[in-house]
Amino acid sequence: MIRPLLVGVAAVALTLSACQRNETETAESPGQTEPVNKAQDAMSAAVGTVSAATLGQTVEGYVTNAAISDMYEIEAGKLAQEKGQSPAVKEFGGMIVKDHTASSTEMKPLVTAAGQTPPTEMDERRKGMIDNLRAASGADFDRTFITQQISAHEEALNLHSGFAQDGGDAGLKAFATKTAPVIQKHLEHVRGMQGAAEAAPAGAAAPAK
Incomplete structure (x- = not known):
């Protein structure tokens, strides 16, 4: 049942991404509206959760997802x-x-040794997330960035932890471990940033950690 769910969620996410790109855009504001961008990021997080738990079970899927994540x-x-x-x-x-x-540099020879070819560019889902960051400005950029980073690192943690436990290539398995x-560490750091930002008075910048 997981794979049909992945396909369905991915289709919705790609539809949102396509809608975003069909709107009137400028070099200064390549995204759509803030509510739509937030909805797209939320859907991306849902796709990522399923993707890390399924596509990352194979060597090819792990290599692809780890490279795109980097x-x-x-x-970002x-x-x-x-x-x-x-x-x-x-x-x-x-x-x-x-x-x-x-990590990207360290992984490259391991990917070659495993007989795999890593992707050379991001997928549409991650491109959409980057577009949303480019479109955000001011305090909205910080909020968007932190929200994306939490979901992206949760996805990456599931991917690496899962392959570290059940991966089919010894070199990549050690890398994942x-x-x-x-x-x-990144995830705990950015969660702390979110907590500090939520606790700060309106209009105040979150303190550096």
Whole structure:
């Protein structure tokens, strides 16, 4: 029953992504409206939850999802450094660029040894998330970034933890085992950022951690 659910959820997510791109867009605001972008991100999180639990069960699925996850995190981190309003968001952006660039580099020879070919670009789901970050501005950027990062790291943690336990390639399995704690650290960090932002007075920037 899981795979039909994945297909159905993915179809809705891609429909939202297509709708977003068909709206009038500008270079400064490539996304649609904030409510639609939030709905798209929420649907993306649902797709990611199922994807990590199913597609990541195979070596090919793990390689594809782990590589795309790194690409998304690196791009999102760069945008956070550029557009983030709070020091915490900018700092976290730098952290994930550094850590996910390192994990992507470390994974490449293991992927080759496993006889796999990694993707060279993000899927439509992650492209849509990046578009939503580009469209967000001011405090909305920080909120969108933090929300995306929580769901993205929950997905990545499920992916790496699952493959670390049941993966079919020894080298990639060891990599997943090593990577999962890093993802867990990121997740705990960004959850703390969300808590600090919710506790801060209206209009105040979240403190750096």
